[in-house]
Amino acid sequence: MSQQDQQPAAQARELVDWEDAAQIAGRLASPGPVASRDELEALVASLRGAAARAVDPVLEITRMTAADGRDLSATGLSGVLVLDRPGWARASARSMQSMTAGALRLPTRTVPLAAELVASAEVGATLALLSTKILGQFDPFGPADGNLLLVAPNVLQTERDLRVRPEDFRLWVCLHEQTHALQTAAAPWIADHLRAKTQTLLADLSTSTSDLRQAPARLFGAARAVVSAVRGTTGPDGQTLSLVDGVLTPTQRQALDEVGAVMALLEGHADVAMDAVGSSVVPTVRSIRRKFSARRSAGGTSTPDRVLRRLLGMDAKMAQYRDGAAFVRGVTRVVGTDGVNAVWSGPDALPSPREIADPVAWVRRVHG
Numbered sequence: 001m002s003q004q005d006q007q008p009a010a011q012a013r014e015l016v017d018w019e020d021a022a023q024i025a026g027r028l029a030s031p032g033p034v035a036s037r038d039e040l041e042a043l044v045a046s047l048r049g050a051a052a053r054a055v056d057p058v059l060e061i062t063r064m065t066a067a068d069g070r071d072l073s074a075t076g077l078s079g080v081l082v083l084d085r086p087g088w089a090r091a092s093a094r095s096m097q098s099m100t101a102g103a104l105r106l107p108t109r110t111v112p113l114a115a116e117l118v119a120s121a122e123v124g125a126t127l128a129l130l131s132t133k134i135l136g137q138f139d140p141f142g143p144a145d146g147n148l149l150l151v152a153p154n155v156l157q158t159e160r161d162l163r164v165r166p167e168d169f170r171l172w173v174c175l176h177e178q179t180h181a182l183q184t185a186a187a188p189w190i191a192d193h194l195r196a197k198t199q200t201l202l203a204d205l206s207t208s209t210s211d212l213r214q215a216p217a218r219l220f221g222a223a224r225a226v227v228s229a230v231r232g233t234t235g236p237d238g239q240t241l242s243l244v245d246g247v248l249t250p251t252q253r254q255a256l257d258e259v260g261a262v263m264a265l266l267e268g269h270a271d272v273a274m275d276a277v278g279s280s281v282v283p284t285v286r287s288i289r290r291k292f293s294a295r296r297s298a299g300g301t302s303t304p305d306r307v308l309r310r311l312l313g314m315d316a317k318m319a320q321y322r323d324g325a326a327f328v329r330g331v332t333r334v335v336g337t338d339g340v341n342a343v344w345s346g347p348d349a350l351p352s353p354r355e356i357a358d359p360v361a362w363v364r365r366v367h368g
Contacts, residue, residue, distance in 0.1 A: 015104035015111050017120045018097035024124025025089030029131040032085055032153025033160065040152070044082045047150045047170055051080045054174035058182055061276045062269075063337050064344065066185040077181035078138065079147045085131040088151045091139065092127050098141040099195050103202035135173050138180035140191035146184055148177050162291045168284045172274055175282075179270035187344035194262060201255040260320065261353040265343065268324015272332075323356055330359030335367055342366055 035043070055077055059065075066072050083091065105111065135154050140146040150173070159169045184191055275289055282288070331340045343349050343366075355362040 014102075015116060015119050016100075016123050017116055018093050020117070020120040021124040021127065022090040022093035024121055025093055025127035025131065026086040028125055028128035029085040029089045030128075032132070033157045035156060043152050043156055046167065047082050047152060047155065047174070048080055050167070050170040050174040051148055051150065051178065052076070053171060054178040057277045057281045058175060058178045058273055061273050062179065062182060062341070064182050064186045064341055067188050072182070072185060077148075077178050077185060079142065080150065081147050082150045082152050085128075085151060085153055088134060088137070088149055089124075089127045089131040091142075091147075091149055092130070092137070093124070095139045095141045096123075099198055100202055101199070103199040136177040138177050138184070140184045141195075146181060146191075148174075148181055150174070150177070158295075162288070162295065164288050164291060165284050168282045169288055172282050172285060172288050175274040175277060176270045179273040180266060183266055183269065183344065186341075187346075189347065190262075190266075190344075193347050193350075194259065197255065197259050197262075201252060201259065204252055204255070257353045261351055261356050264320040264324035264356050265327065265351055266324070267320045268322075268326070269328050269340075271321050271325045272328045327351060327356050327359045327362070331363055334360060334363050339363070339367060 056073055058077075059072060081087075081091070131151065132154065134151050135158060136148065136150045138146060138148050155170060155173060159166050162169070275285065277285060279285055328340055331343075335342075343351070349366050351359075351362045355365070
């Protein structure tokens with residue numbers, strides 16, 4: 001047995017070195033649109049202000065409260081970080097490290113250094129590409145109550161492309177992300193639930209790579225599955241990214257679908273909230289939604305852009321928004337907003353992949 005194979009488990013090399021992935025992501029992330037220093041400073045201040053203004057409308061629309069009883073109007077929902085693309089990529093790598101800690105080791109052997117280097121580079125490159133697509137993200141694994149991450153260059157680029165009113169669009173984006181922050185405040189168990197589900201899935205993937213003759217395909221597939229699971233790029237209908245096809249067993253695919261169902265709920269619920277504010281809060285909300293939905297549906301028209309969207313799982317992500325929003329609206333029609341909020345009572349109340357597509361089945365199970 002080699003000295004490397006005798007390495008203590010506590011020091012065992014994992015499939016992904018997240019520090020390396022973060023550095024690679026930060027170096028590869030493109031800077032984004034050009035703007036003057038004054039424009040950028042105004043953008044940062046505007047996004048911070050929008051994040052603060054979004055709290056009260058979200059509380060009013062969802063009728064949700066913090067599990068610990070604190071007054072969220074007074075304390076706020078979370079920290080707010082306005083980032084550039086490299087900053088988001090590095091922050092996302094750190095979040096994924098927290099979510100997958102210890103789950104990417106081989107059970108009987110040390111991960112080969114070459115495999116770790118390649119997998120880390122793949123994840124870093126993927127995060128760099130994703131950094132050009134993300135407007136905002138709530139990170140429940142940040143300090144204290146989590147952090148709301150707003151990617152300033154992407155917000156700027158999108159509002160320019162859509163020709164929408166900047167102040168309205170920035171508030172609209174923050175309404176979505178602050179809804180995610182409220183979900184975590186109302187159901188503080190949900191972050192650990194997702195972490196446990198993801199770690200179990202990835203540990204199982206790591207176990208299946210114990211035969212090092214299969215290491216290249218299996219390890220690299222697992223690295224891609226990390227991004228899929230954590231970013232929620234698997235639809236609740238069982239559709240998985242082509243990049244992990246042939247890697248996941250039926251049991252693993254079911255586990256990934258369960259993660260996808262939770263992500264569909266979270267994203268769909270936030271989408272419903274951001275549109276429900278009405279013109280008194282966001283005067284051009286209907287115009288923004290119409291233009292934004294058309295942009296989502298169209299995607300890229302060129303073949304390279306369509307391929308990129310598929311590789312990053314953006315098409316499946318769009319299905320999550322659509323299916324999750326349909327679930328929330330379907331439940332609301334039957335039992336109202338307070339009935340929807342029963343979903344935050346505990347893990348047993350979360351919808352299954354089948355129930356995401358059949359909200360009445362969820363109502364029957366949870367409400368009787």
